[in-house]
Amino acid sequence: MSYLDLDNLSKSFKDDKIISNLNAKIEKGEFFVVFGPSGSGKTVLLRLLSGIMMADSGEIKMDNQIINELHPEERDVSMAFQNFALYPHMKAYENIASPLRAKNKNMPENEIHEKVNEIANLLKIGHVLNQFPKELSNGQKQRTSLARSLVDKPSVVLLDDPLRNVDAKIRFEMRLELPKVLKEFNTTVIYITQDFREAMALGDRIAVLYDGKFNDIDSPKNIYQNPSSLTTAKLFGDPTINNFDATIKKQNGFVEVDVNGEHF
Amino acid sequence: MSINVWSILKFFAYVAIIMFFLFPIAWIFNMSFMTNDEILRKVPVLFYEPTFKNYIGLWEGEIAIEGFATMYVYFKQNLINSAILSVGSVSVTLLLGVPAAYAFARYKFKGGEDIAFTLLSFRFAPALLIILPLNLYFSEIGLYDSYFALIWVYQLITLPLLLWIVRGYFEDISPDIEYAYRLDGHSWFQSFWKISIPLAKPGIAAASLLCFIYAWNNFVFALILGSSQIQPVTVGALAFITASAIPYGLIACGIVVSVLPTLILALFIQKYLVQGLSLGAIKG
Incomplete structure (x- = not known):
């Protein structure tokens, strides 16, 4: 039985179908990467899962419960935003402590302190807890936002292209570090990216999103080696793969290929 | 050189x-x-x-x-009246205007823009145009000469002002910040109270100050719609000029005293006006 079950999910804006009849089954503890070109509806999908947007039709089941109609605060889901979305008037410490203060109203201050420091040290931002977001570098902001989404150990963590707004060096470091950190929490991760390298490096499975639905859902290796369509194949690889028209014939036990009059 | x-x-x-x-x-x-x-x-x-x-x-x-x-002279009473009217007006405006501004900024609903513009259009009409009908209505329904009536009429001036200033500030706050707070497990109201309002504070402060000044300086409404019992300093100062004498020193003194509250308020609010807190919150 899968943990997160997306069943015929659809969402459109006016006449624009962003997501149409999308299906997926995601296992508990899985690192599930949603990969697709920009404008393919990745962020909309995350917003449906988090409850920021409501689906037009279809079902989202979590642990066998339909959560379609639940408000964001009622779902056991956290999210790290592409633009970090830190609270500018609170210090990094309070930013990270926010989920703890909301969900466990009676959590004693020393327990909050302990948890915030634990996650901050894990993400190496222990030294910036007393600073406001505007005093942090982009890398630190991004770690703070990650810490906030992980501190309360939610069942599902949604990461909306978290490495997009950080510089190349940090992105490279985080690509190695992130899976390790997330493994410690044993949480289900849905990770959105439009960088195929990131998708290949991080995902247990990759779902390729375009035309409003998942066209391939498979392990990185399988997708890379056996893409289901030319569109998927083109999305992986830099520079993109070459393609050309050819005629393939089987003759005398050999495979013959005709390309623009050339015979192989 | x-x-x-x-x-x-x-x-x-x-x-x-x-x-x-x-x-x-x-x-x-x-x-x-x-x-x-x-x-x-x-x-x-x-x-x-x-x-x-x-x-x-x-x-x-x-x-x-x-x-x-x-x-x-009844200047002391005038001063108290001014304070009651201005503080009352700004309080009512804040209570009604801030949630309304938030609604106009965040939610697109049918006729929303029209309502917002209608509210703004109250500012276009010259006060003298509406004062006579208002006077008749207020006499009819027994509202003439009451603080309540004047505070109500002052909303014509203050509410659109606050609404349109604060709306812009709410629009500048990324909705993602509010969503993030709700995903943390807070209710909608908590995110409004703990995130949206503090972030729009410079705008709310500036708008309140302007509303206070407009309400404090209002002359026509108070002159027509109230008796000397509830008239503010702006109208009360008229009484200084009599047929027998114009006591310039007294008038000057009245001006100094009536400018003081606004001045003090402006100095007090100044620190909120320059707070550029939302800088650096969102990757732009």
Whole structure:
């Protein structure tokens, strides 16, 4: 039985179908990467899962419960935003402590302190807890936002292209570090990216999103080696793969290929 | 050398501009410590013995002007009225305007823009245009001469102002910040109270200050819709000018006292006005 079950999910804006009849089954503890070109509806999908947007039709089941109609605060889901979305008037410490203060109203201050420091040290931002977001570098902001989404150990963590707004060096470091950190929490991760390298490096499975639905859902290796369509194949690889028209014939036990009059 | 000449010219230009704006205020401040005699002297006196007679007279409600009979003023009551009307108006405006501004900023609903514009259009109509019908209605339904009625009418001035200023500030806050707070497990109201309002605070402060100034300075509504019992300083000051005498010192003194609350409020609110807190919150 899968943990997160997306069943015929659809969402459109006016006449624009962003997501149409999308299906997926995601296992508990899985690192599930949603990969697709920009404008393919990745962020909309995350917003449906988090409850920021409501689906037009279809079902989202979590642990066998339909959560379609639940408000964001009622779902056991956290999210790290592409633009970090830190609270500018609170210090990094309070930013990270926010989920703890909301969900466990009676959590004693020393327990909050302990948890915030634990996650901050894990993400190496222990030294910036007393600073406001505007005093942090982009890398630190991004770690703070990650810490906030992980501190309360939610069942599902949604990461909306978290490495997009950080510089190349940090992105490279985080690509190695992130899976390790997330493994410690044993949480289900849905990770959105439009960088195929990131998708290949991080995902247990990759779902390729375009035309409003998942066209391939498979392990990185399988997708890379056996893409289901030319569109998927083109999305992986830099520079993109070459393609050309050819005629393939089987003759005398050999495979013959005709390309623009050339015979192989 | 040419730079030096420029900077000297600039210095004098600044002095001239500052003099132009500040001199009347400084002179009124000066006048408030003079007797009527000293004020009316042909060659203005710069050195005189300051007197607090005007202030004492204003406070006690009666003042003897040389050569004339004793004058009675209700300035203290006017000042209290001004405070009640302005604070009341701004409070009602904040209570109604801030949630309304948030709604206009965040939610697109049918006719929303039209409603917002209609509210703004209240500011286009000259006060004199609506004051007569209002006067008739208010007399009819027994609202004439009450604080409630004036505070209500003041909303025509203050509410659109606050609504349109604060709306812009709410629009500048990324909705993602509010969503993030709700995903943390807070309710909608908590995110409004703990995220949206603090982030829009500079706008709310600026708008409140402007509303307060508009309400404090209002003259026409209070003149027509209230008796001397509830009239503010702007109208009350009229009583200083009588057929027998114009006590300039007393008027100056009244001006100084009535400017003070706005001035103090402006200084107090200044720190909120310059708070650029949302800078750096969102990757732009």
